[in-house]
Amino acid sequence: MTDAVGVPPRIVVLTGAGISAESGLRTFRDAGGLWEGARVEDVATPEGFARNPDAVLRFYDARRRAASAVSPNAAHRALARLEGALGDSILVVTQNVDDLHERAGTRNLIHMHGELRRARCTLCGTRNAWAADLLDRPACPACGARMLRPDVVWFGEVPYELDRIENAVVACDVFVSIGTSGAVYPAAGYVALAAAFGARTIELNLEPSDAAVPFDEARTGRATQIVPAWVDELLGRD
Known part of the structure; x- marks a missing residue:
């Protein structure tokens, strides 16, 4: 053309x-404001991550595995x-x-x-390719801090x-x-x-x-x- x-x-x-x-892959959210069965406020906001980081990391680890399993x-x-x-x-x-x-x-x-297969350090801000779970608190390849989060843009953040x-x-x-x-x-x-x-x-x-x-x-x-x-x-x- x-x-x-x-x-x-x-x-x-x-x-x-x-x-x-x-x-x-399940779609983003349903009419009830749920994201794959979880409240958007709990798993897709900085405030949700601050309240319960383990729950958020567990949620994204599961999503990363689910995405890897489809074609x-x-x-x-x-x-x-x-x-x-x-x-x-x-x-x-x-x-x-x-x-x-x-x-x-x-x-x-x-x-x-953002991307499920990337992680961002909440201390130094470095973004890295990432395929493993984050719940185990792996070290940031750049600064060594064990403060990685999913490199996903949450509500309230800038795309x-x-x-x-x-x-x-x-x-x-x-x-x-x-x-x-x-x-x-x-x-x-x-x-x-x-x-x-x-x-x-x-x-x-x-x-x-x-x-x-x-x-x-x-x-x-x-x-x-x-x-x-x-x-x-x-x-x-x-």
Whole structure:
């Protein structure tokens, strides 16, 4: 897919829990404010971590193991295939903390809410790749303090790389939202930002989201079906 002079469009893809749900990971939270059976306030806030760090570490250790036990699905692989065709013209911004995009082959990727397979030292602030449990209080590789926490952005904290994301959204030709409710900011505001700067906006979701600004195009269905179909259309494949 290129324009009249052979230049590929600049595409920003925002993904949410819906794309990973089809790999077997539970979605972010339900209508009762629960996150995999736990109260959001207890496991996804700095205050919850201060009150009961063992419970929070145990919760994320379990989530890390669960994410490692599943595989990327057809939607993840389709986005990696699109990147293979378009190169740096596409940026995937994910709200998910799993590594399914990477394992599918996506490289031009931002985890705006952090990653399960990383740990951050609460003393020195160093962020490290991490695959083991944190409940045992392992030492920080940088400073030696036994004060590691999940490198996950909790409520009340600032998501990562916001300037880079916003610059990409402002400059993109096509903005695509996949498997996200459109309820959590700042991600929920990206469709309006993209539209304001002239991008075509597309939603691929199990059901329409509650986005404040309507998408130019909306397709509903399972991510494993509608995302590969959209990629095939974009690449001119039947």
